[in-house]
Amino acid sequence: MHNSFCQTVPPSTDQGCSADFLRVKALARAGDASAQHRTGFMYFHGEGVGRDLGQALHWYLKAAYSGLALAQYNLGVMHQRGQGVERDEQQAVHWYLLAAEQGYAPAQFNLGWMHARGVGVARDVTKAHGWFARAAAQGDAGAQNNLGMMYETGKGAPRDLARAVALYRSSAMQGHARAQFNLAMCCQRGEGVEQDEQQAIEWLRKAADHGHAGAQFNLGLRYDKGTGLVQDSERAAHWYRRAAGQGHASAQFNLGLLHDTAAPPLRSEVLALEWYRKAAAQHHAGALDHLGLRYQNGQGVERDDVRAAALFEQAARQGFPSAQYHYGLLFDGGRGIAIDALQAAHWIGLAAAQGHLRAQFDMGLRCDAGTGVAQDEQAALHWYRRAADKGYVPAQFMLGVLHDRVDSPAYDPQLAVSWFLKAAAQGYARAQFAMGLRYDSGNGVTPDHHAAYAWYVRAARQGHARAQLNLGLMHAAGHGAGHDLLAAYAWLAQAERGGAHGARAARDQVTERMNIDEVAQIARLEEELELA
Structure with missing residues (x-):
């Protein structure tokens, strides 16, 4: 490991410094390691003296060479972040290791993190586990949480959910937000602990209050859907907004959905569009899909089929089934994109394979008719059945x-x-x-x-023209219904308006069979049909 400190010490200007700073610096010059570290700290933070990272580095180095673990740790941090020195993750590992071997827990945690990520050192989850374990044994909350995650996932340690929960709890009790969130998820799923919705909500609240975006989002989701809490769109919006403000893309999307669908005063097309845009900027597939629909329909924006196609494509290529379906439909109609039955079937088929209901039905129709795919009745049967069973x-x-x-x-x-x-x-x-x-x-x-x-009546009342025609014929013949030429005329007139073939001729035949009184009532019938 090379050493980057063979350098000229930067000149310092101590004019206007506090008396406390001058006192500490005098001790540092006399060789007191703690005072050397304290002097570096004061330079780093601009405490009693103007901020000077070069001087901070110089004094931390003196203390570190004296074996002071805290100074070694701070040198590691400065090298890792490139503060006052060129960023050098290998030097960071060097200094963290010196501090960690002296038992300094924050250095052990950072060393574990670097081994886990392969930063400044070869990735080695076994070594990461070892350093996290040493820090966790000293009560380091971050290390306890990370160690818990290793036991939960089985990465770097045998999977042990009960042990993961115990570590999360120890960390969470110290106020570690990520551990509180992880513990909430374990309580919610009943993994390593008895399933307990109220405990899950309690830990979610703690994590959310500590600013954990994932917990804020989950709490918002619970209020939104009424899961374990009384449904409350206003509270859902509050928590979504806090998570969204931290850049949580799913919270931004869900906030957009709330503003899109909630009752006033939450309902706002402008705000919905704003949050969809923010989430889409982070490539959130659902937001890209919704934004695509708005451009396709000209909802809150100027209609732009080309833009809609681009948005659908981005989400579709992420594997989002709704966007795959919408993108496929564009190839059918040639809106913003060239007509291509093969591409339509390709994208709609991908959505159908993921369980998209309308896409499954659509694929049934395509296989039935041979549109963009080979005609295949068995495949049609398969897709119809999947959608029908739902x-x-x-x-x-x-x-x-x-x-x-x-x-x-x-x-x-x-x-x-x-x-x-x-x-x-x-x-x-x-x-x-x-x-x-x-x-x-x-x-x-x-x-x-x-x-x-x-059955004809039920269909006819929904405007089914052929059912209306058949009802008219049944009344005209007294077949399955009472013989009633006026009722026959009424149904046949409706069937004619609906475009049923033969309805006009049948109506004329019925008119010819009417007596004078029945003919006189035709005008009234026509008026009633017009009003209907």
């Missing part, structure tokens, strides 16, 4: 459609009915119409015209 109603309906195809290997009328019924029961109009058709024709079910009528 309760996505359009996917449940499409499974019914696929199982209803006579020429498909997946043809199964009973299975088709079961999927149509699931979607229909949740109010999906196309599935309700499909159930009406099945009861009308006896396809996969026992024919039941009254049941068919009931």
Whole structure:
């Protein structure tokens, strides 16, 4: 290890110094090691004398050569940070080692940290563990926390959660914010300690009050979601804001979400956009995705499809499924990017593989139709099923459609009915119409015209034109419904407006069959339909 102190001592100017400084310096000149260190300290901090890092280095060196551990430690710090001397991490290790071997805990901690990170010395987690353990045994809170992390993760030490918790607790009791946060997480997950939400919250509060950004974010999240605490958007915003002010990207993003979705007075499009921008500047994928949506829709900003595409791409390349889905959709429409069905399927497929619900349904449609991918009914079935099993109603309906195809290997009328019924029961109009058709024709079910009528009504009330047409025909024929030409006319008129093929001709036929009184009521019916 080389020595960087063969240098001329910088001249000092002690004019205007305090009497205390002059007294200490006189002792230092007489060879008192403690006074030499104290003189260096006073120069370093500008205490009783003008700040002079060169003089601080000079006097620390004298004390260090006398074997004073604290001076050796401070020389290590100055070399590590490049204060008053060129930054030299190897020299820092040299001085820390001299102090650490004398049992000085802060030097042992710093030496452990440098071995753990491979700074100024080859990375060696075993040596890091050894130095942290020596410092921790002396009660050094930082070393206890770091040692706890090694036992929690099994890096540099056998995994031992109970031991990790004990070390975190010892450190946390001294007010170490990171240890308080780590202990809170252990209590929350029940790792190394019995799961205890209230203990987790208590330690989160302590860490948050000590300024730990991660704890502030987690406390905000609990207030935001009502997890272990009464839901309180104002308190959530308070803690998010404190963490966000320290540059915590997820807190910045969540604060943006709060301002985007909360009730007034928290709701603010301007503030939401501001926090999304801050988080996006740190490459937070969720913020990039939300910002992309704003540019795509012109929400709070001028619409810019090219900018939206760039933001979606940044987040998509981080593996964020929502952004992958949105980026893929841009290739479909050619908004801000060239149309490319293959790229659309690629990005939407990546999102689907990560469980993105809409992407899974979309991939089902693409595999079904052969859009951007080879047509593959089995693959379509796979993707529809994944989305359907999560309760996505359009996917449940499409499974019914696929199982209803006579020429498909997946043809199964009973299975088709079961999927149509699931979607229909949740109010999906196309599935309700499909159930009406099945009861009308006896396809996969026992024919039941009254049941068919009931399903057609549910679909028709949602504006399904073909269901409206069928209801009109049923009333006109008295088939599964009471014979009622006025009701038939009303449904057929609605079906015509919805674009149902054959509705106009059927309506005209119904009109021809009406008596004078019924014809007279047509004008009233038309007026009611206009009002509706």
